[in-house]
Amino acid sequence: EIVLTQSPGTLSLSPGERATLSCRASQIITNSNLAWYQQKPGQAPRLLVYGPSSRATGIPDRFSGSGSGTDFTLTISRLEPEDFAVYYCQQYTGSPPWTFGQGTKVEI
Protein backbone atom coordinates (compact mmCIF):
# COMPACT_ATOMS: atom_id res chain seq x y z
CA GLU A 1 0.00 0.00 0.00
CA ILE A 2 1.29 3.42 -0.97
CA VAL A 3 1.64 5.84 1.93
CA LEU A 4 1.18 9.54 1.17
CA THR A 5 2.70 12.14 3.49
CA GLN A 6 1.48 15.72 3.23
CA SER A 7 3.35 18.76 4.47
CA PRO A 8 3.01 21.04 6.20
CA GLY A 9 0.24 19.92 8.52
CA THR A 10 -1.02 23.48 8.81
CA LEU A 11 -0.30 26.47 6.59
CA SER A 12 -1.08 29.91 8.02
CA LEU A 13 -1.43 32.51 5.29
CA SER A 14 -3.35 35.64 4.38
CA PRO A 15 -5.75 36.23 1.49
CA GLY A 16 -3.82 37.12 -1.64
CA GLU A 17 -0.80 35.04 -0.68
CA ARG A 18 0.49 31.97 -2.49
CA ALA A 19 0.01 28.52 -0.96
CA THR A 20 2.27 25.60 -1.74
CA LEU A 21 1.18 22.18 -0.46
CA SER A 22 3.34 19.06 -0.73
CA CYS A 23 2.45 15.39 -1.07
CA ARG A 24 5.19 12.76 -0.97
CA ALA A 25 4.60 9.09 -1.80
CA SER A 26 6.34 6.06 -0.30
CA GLN A 27 6.87 4.65 -3.80
CA ILE A 28 6.74 5.95 -7.34
CA ILE A 29 3.28 6.86 -8.55
CA THR A 30 3.15 5.74 -12.15
CA ASN A 31 1.57 7.96 -14.79
CA SER A 32 1.33 10.70 -12.15
CA ASN A 33 -1.96 9.21 -10.97
CA LEU A 34 -2.47 11.66 -8.15
CA ALA A 35 -5.42 13.91 -7.30
CA TRP A 36 -6.10 16.74 -4.88
CA TYR A 37 -9.32 17.47 -2.99
CA GLN A 38 -10.59 20.37 -0.93
CA GLN A 39 -12.81 19.89 2.09
CA LYS A 40 -14.53 22.61 4.09
CA PRO A 41 -16.02 21.99 7.55
CA GLY A 42 -19.25 20.03 7.42
CA GLN A 43 -19.00 19.48 3.69
CA ALA A 44 -18.02 16.64 1.39
CA PRO A 45 -14.64 16.84 -0.31
CA ARG A 46 -14.44 18.32 -3.80
CA LEU A 47 -12.11 17.21 -6.58
CA LEU A 48 -9.70 19.98 -7.56
CA VAL A 49 -7.04 18.53 -9.84
CA TYR A 50 -5.98 15.10 -11.09
CA GLY A 51 -3.42 13.47 -13.29
CA PRO A 52 -1.69 15.55 -11.58
CA SER A 53 -2.26 18.87 -13.37
CA SER A 54 -5.73 18.64 -14.92
CA ARG A 55 -8.29 20.85 -13.23
CA ALA A 56 -11.72 19.40 -12.53
CA THR A 57 -14.81 21.04 -13.97
CA GLY A 58 -15.44 24.49 -12.56
CA ILE A 59 -12.18 24.75 -10.62
CA PRO A 60 -10.57 28.20 -10.89
CA ASP A 61 -7.18 28.47 -12.58
CA ARG A 62 -5.55 29.75 -9.39
CA PHE A 63 -5.39 26.05 -8.44
CA SER A 64 -2.62 24.10 -10.14
CA GLY A 65 -1.08 20.69 -9.62
CA SER A 66 2.37 19.47 -10.56
CA GLY A 67 4.90 16.78 -9.88
CA SER A 68 5.93 13.28 -10.83
CA GLY A 69 7.49 10.18 -9.34
CA THR A 70 7.09 10.52 -5.60
CA ASP A 71 6.79 14.30 -5.15
CA PHE A 72 3.70 16.32 -5.98
CA THR A 73 2.57 19.87 -5.28
CA LEU A 74 -0.70 21.75 -5.19
CA THR A 75 -0.29 25.49 -5.63
CA ILE A 76 -2.94 28.12 -4.98
CA SER A 77 -1.60 31.21 -6.69
CA ARG A 78 -3.57 33.85 -4.76
CA LEU A 79 -5.65 32.73 -1.81
CA GLU A 80 -9.27 33.79 -1.79
CA PRO A 81 -11.28 33.75 1.47
CA GLU A 82 -13.16 30.65 0.31
CA ASP A 83 -9.89 28.70 -0.16
CA PHE A 84 -9.25 28.30 3.56
CA ALA A 85 -9.96 24.60 4.04
CA VAL A 86 -8.30 21.20 4.38
CA TYR A 87 -6.62 19.71 1.31
CA TYR A 88 -5.99 16.02 0.68
CA CYS A 89 -3.93 14.22 -1.94
CA GLN A 90 -4.95 10.78 -3.21
CA GLN A 91 -3.10 8.22 -5.31
CA TYR A 92 -4.83 5.96 -7.80
CA THR A 93 -1.96 4.14 -9.40
CA GLY A 94 -2.19 0.48 -10.37
CA SER A 95 -4.93 -1.32 -8.47
CA PRO A 96 -6.84 -0.37 -5.32
CA PRO A 97 -6.63 0.34 -2.45
CA TRP A 98 -6.54 4.04 -3.12
CA THR A 99 -4.88 5.97 -0.33
CA PHE A 100 -4.96 9.54 0.92
CA GLY A 101 -2.55 11.82 2.66
CA GLN A 102 -3.43 12.98 6.15
CA GLY A 103 -4.36 16.45 4.95
CA THR A 104 -3.01 20.00 5.05
CA LYS A 105 -5.10 22.68 6.71
CA VAL A 106 -4.81 26.12 5.13
CA GLU A 107 -5.85 28.68 7.72
CA ILE A 108 -5.98 32.43 7.92
Added chain:
Amino acid sequence: EEQLVESGGGLVQPGGSLRLSCATSGFTFSNAWMNWLRQAPGKGLEWVGRIKSKVDGGTTDYAAPVKGRFTIFRDDSKNTVYLQMNSLKSEDTGVYFCVTGGYYLDYWGQGTPLIVSS
Protein backbone atom coordinates in the same frame (compact mmCIF):
# COMPACT_ATOMS: atom_id res chain seq x y z
CA GLU B 1 -26.28 18.07 -12.52
CA GLU B 2 -24.86 15.01 -10.79
CA GLN B 3 -26.55 14.26 -7.48
CA LEU B 4 -25.74 11.55 -4.95
CA VAL B 5 -27.79 11.16 -1.79
CA GLU B 6 -26.74 8.70 0.88
CA SER B 7 -29.11 7.31 3.47
CA GLY B 8 -29.35 4.57 6.04
CA GLY B 9 -26.81 5.71 8.60
CA GLY B 10 -27.46 5.58 12.30
CA LEU B 11 -26.50 4.06 15.63
CA VAL B 12 -25.61 0.36 15.65
CA GLN B 13 -24.22 -1.90 18.34
CA PRO B 14 -20.86 -3.59 17.84
CA GLY B 15 -21.33 -6.79 15.90
CA GLY B 16 -24.44 -5.48 14.21
CA SER B 17 -25.28 -4.90 10.57
CA LEU B 18 -26.48 -1.97 8.51
CA ARG B 19 -27.09 -1.21 4.87
CA LEU B 20 -26.35 2.19 3.38
CA SER B 21 -27.93 3.37 0.15
CA CYS B 22 -26.84 5.99 -2.35
CA ALA B 23 -29.46 7.22 -4.79
CA THR B 24 -28.08 9.01 -7.82
CA SER B 25 -29.28 11.19 -10.66
CA GLY B 26 -27.93 13.49 -13.35
CA PHE B 27 -25.58 11.00 -15.01
CA THR B 28 -25.64 7.58 -16.64
CA PHE B 29 -25.43 5.44 -13.53
CA SER B 30 -25.10 2.15 -15.38
CA ASN B 31 -21.79 3.31 -16.87
CA ALA B 32 -20.41 4.65 -13.61
CA TRP B 33 -17.91 3.04 -11.30
CA MET B 34 -18.98 3.78 -7.75
CA ASN B 35 -17.04 4.07 -4.53
CA TRP B 36 -17.69 4.27 -0.83
CA LEU B 37 -15.36 6.30 1.35
CA ARG B 38 -15.50 7.16 5.01
CA GLN B 39 -14.18 9.73 7.43
CA ALA B 40 -13.85 9.05 11.14
CA PRO B 41 -14.63 12.01 13.43
CA GLY B 42 -11.87 14.62 13.13
CA LYS B 43 -9.81 12.37 10.86
CA GLY B 44 -8.89 12.10 7.20
CA LEU B 45 -10.41 10.27 4.27
CA GLU B 46 -10.38 6.50 3.86
CA TRP B 47 -11.33 4.63 0.72
CA VAL B 48 -13.65 1.72 1.59
CA GLY B 49 -14.35 0.04 -1.71
CA ARG B 50 -15.43 0.24 -5.33
CA ILE B 51 -17.80 -1.46 -7.75
CA LYS B 52 -17.25 -1.32 -11.47
CA SER B 53 -20.06 -0.91 -13.98
CA LYS B 54 -21.65 -4.12 -15.19
CA VAL B 55 -20.29 -3.50 -18.69
CA ASP B 56 -16.81 -3.44 -17.16
CA GLY B 57 -17.45 -6.63 -15.21
CA GLY B 58 -19.25 -5.37 -12.13
CA THR B 59 -16.42 -6.52 -9.89
CA THR B 60 -15.64 -5.11 -6.49
CA ASP B 61 -12.52 -4.13 -4.57
CA TYR B 62 -12.27 -3.45 -0.85
CA ALA B 63 -9.89 -1.93 1.63
CA ALA B 64 -8.23 -4.42 3.95
CA PRO B 65 -10.02 -3.25 7.15
CA VAL B 66 -13.46 -4.03 5.68
CA LYS B 67 -12.77 -6.97 3.38
CA GLY B 68 -15.00 -9.90 4.29
CA ARG B 69 -17.34 -7.72 6.36
CA PHE B 70 -18.58 -5.13 3.85
CA THR B 71 -20.21 -5.74 0.47
CA ILE B 72 -20.92 -3.21 -2.26
CA PHE B 73 -23.64 -3.94 -4.78
CA ARG B 74 -25.65 -1.94 -7.26
CA ASP B 75 -29.12 -1.82 -8.78
CA ASP B 76 -28.86 -0.09 -12.13
CA SER B 77 -32.67 -0.09 -12.51
CA LYS B 78 -32.85 2.19 -9.46
CA ASN B 79 -29.64 4.15 -10.10
CA THR B 80 -28.60 3.16 -6.60
CA VAL B 81 -25.50 1.69 -5.02
CA TYR B 82 -25.46 0.01 -1.63
CA LEU B 83 -22.99 -0.75 1.12
CA GLN B 84 -23.89 -3.74 3.26
CA MET B 85 -21.93 -3.67 6.50
CA ASN B 86 -21.73 -6.67 8.80
CA SER B 87 -19.81 -7.41 12.00
CA LEU B 88 -19.52 -3.71 12.69
CA LYS B 89 -16.78 -2.45 14.96
CA SER B 90 -16.34 0.81 16.85
CA GLU B 91 -13.60 1.79 14.41
CA ASP B 92 -16.17 1.78 11.60
CA THR B 93 -17.70 4.91 13.11
CA GLY B 94 -17.68 7.87 10.76
CA VAL B 95 -19.36 9.62 7.89
CA TYR B 96 -19.78 7.45 4.80
CA PHE B 97 -19.63 9.05 1.38
CA CYS B 98 -20.80 7.68 -1.95
CA VAL B 99 -18.53 8.86 -4.79
CA THR B 100 -18.34 8.40 -8.54
CA GLY B 101 -15.12 7.54 -10.34
CA GLY B 102 -12.93 4.62 -11.21
CA TYR B 103 -9.68 6.23 -10.17
CA TYR B 104 -9.84 9.87 -9.11
CA LEU B 105 -13.11 10.64 -7.38
CA ASP B 106 -15.36 12.99 -9.28
CA TYR B 107 -18.64 13.63 -7.52
CA TRP B 108 -19.41 13.15 -3.86
CA GLY B 109 -22.59 12.83 -1.88
CA GLN B 110 -22.97 14.72 1.38
CA GLY B 111 -22.48 11.60 3.44
CA THR B 112 -24.44 9.67 6.02
CA PRO B 113 -23.19 9.16 9.58
CA LEU B 114 -22.63 5.82 11.25
CA ILE B 115 -21.99 5.38 14.96
CA VAL B 116 -21.03 1.95 16.21
CA SER B 117 -21.42 1.94 19.96
CA SER B 118 -23.09 0.01 22.74
